[in-house]
Amino acid sequence: MEYALQQLLNALAFGAEYALVALGLAVVFSIMGLVNFAYGEIIAASAYAVLLAVAVGLAAPLAAVGLAIAMGILASVLLERVAFRPVRRAPLTTGLLTAFGVSIVLQNLFQLFISPRPQALPLLNGLNQTLMVGPYAVSSLQLMQLATAIVAGGALVWFLNRTTLGIAMRAAAGDFATVRLQGIRADRVVAAAFALSGLLAGIAAVFVLARRGSVAPDMGFMLVLKAFVACVIGGFGSLAGAALGGMVLGFIEVGLLVLLPAEYGGIKETLTYCIVIALLLLRPEGLMGTRRELGDKEA
């Protein structure tokens, strides 16, 4: 029983990490229909900003947290302005390819100007303490991640429902042209979505750094692929779905890791995606997505 509860806590922590990153992807997708595969590099940019700060002698953990978040927002808004705004009116596939291109360019910049090798950065290791609560080993980082995912999800819902900018963003997600006709500046709405997404990337970078104790050019890539899967599970475009999808993916991964015998460990990823496909067969639009008419593609 203790063991099962311990693994339940672990699954929640895995899910919280995926949910946090999936929320960042979903915010931008819900406004622009863009799957920002360069999101992992925004996380990496935040981590590298901390690395550079430490290299010049700014080694205060609290300042590092602030710097990572600020860099996440800055990098995200900058990418929107430089890379994604010029292709905003292009087909969705153009945006997708742009995102992949930006991801590769940024990874190469990190490799060329810093190093292709992992760089040790233990500055935030202190955030990851193991607390013994009775028989359970609970990581302070896991608790913070879970709390942050819940707060971030709640704050996003509040922002989108209670603030003018948030309501404009929701309206833009439904019908961008009409929102512009109301006199709302499209650029501002989109930039705000990217800023929000960058804020979440900065927070994710803090957690990733605290756990890894190192930075590497491709440190965010796999995480974003997982977050993408989480968004698909939850229903792309739905913030609640992204969070739920992250949690579901976390539970699937930890469940397979725990239940599969070592002899079958090699098929963990295969089984993960089999379960994801099975979920999508049952709910093609994702767990919380809205059903779209497919016309003559319907059976």
Added chain:
Amino acid sequence: MTATGKITIATAVAGMAAAMPLQAQEITIGMAVSLTGEYAPYGESEGARCMAERLNAAGEGARINLLIEDTRSDSQLSVSLAQRFLDEGAQVVSGIPFPDSLIPITQIAEPYGATVFSAPNTQVEMQVAGFENFIAGAVPDPINAAATAQAAYDAGARRAVIITSSDAGSWSDMLPRWFGEAFEHHGGEVVARLTHSFGTSDWSPQIARIRAIDPAPDAIHISSMLPDVGILIRQLRANGYEGWVIGSDGFDDPSLEGTVADAAALERVMFATHGLTGMNSGIDAFLAECRDAGFGVSGIFDALGADMVQVIHSAATAAGTDDPVALRAAIRAEGGHPGITAASISYAENPGFPIKNVPVIGFRDGERVLLTEDTPSHVPDWN
């Protein structure tokens, strides 16, 4: 011109001709290496470059021409690059040191007569396949696993957990199992087998399983890469695990100490590797000289790259030809060749891999120390 004069000129020309083949002899080595991507910490090209420049500057024997391209840790790209090197006349080529890269490269190199020399390769697939034109620069994984099994048992470990992954073939999947087999041969017991994926930064599920084992294990073996293994060590210690954490050459990167960032957490860590680094050894001296000369060398894998160049240079000079088949025969000739990780590197006994002692490195007060350096007494059968 008199007859004497003609003879004098003819003799001089003949003398020059005799000397010329040695001076003009050039061996091209095409290296498809991972300068970027997940395998970048384990690249050997800077050490190879440093050694080639050193040998070429000395001007003795064959001249080494290195062609180096980045695979971006992509096996398919490494095969394409190797094909290009072969078309450009390379007598020796290399790729990512895993079978999915090396098997196709070895097959396409065969009609050219070229040798595939993988300096960091340790995986037995290449040895079991029995390619005539394949040579590894490092001892196979079962020997690495056997060395740590013996060292761990001698250090008092009796109950081991092994953590495997299918992400890097037998290196990450079978090496821990070979450790387990050798460990049990010595009298220890493997009490659990867990799995992981590369890129893991949260080891909580595995650690929870380890904590649930009663009585607790006193050794954990994993063959994986940095920063993953550094994070594992840190998280194990934070969860109260005080036993040995045992690894393979994937631990052997200078970023291990930085990633763990705690000397006490390293105290019961050991790993088997290819030579002594970070311990003021001859390899360290070579790497320091390379760094001073402007090469971006980092660790043991650069030393293996230097070994490869030195072995090929020695063999080519002895063979006196740039014919790739003759060069391979010369590499495997009796007597061995000079190297950086060992004074003499011989392929006469095994055509596909060298015979070397396996150093097992540990830590004391955060500094690397040599625990053992032997040929293990029991090596699991890998065929």
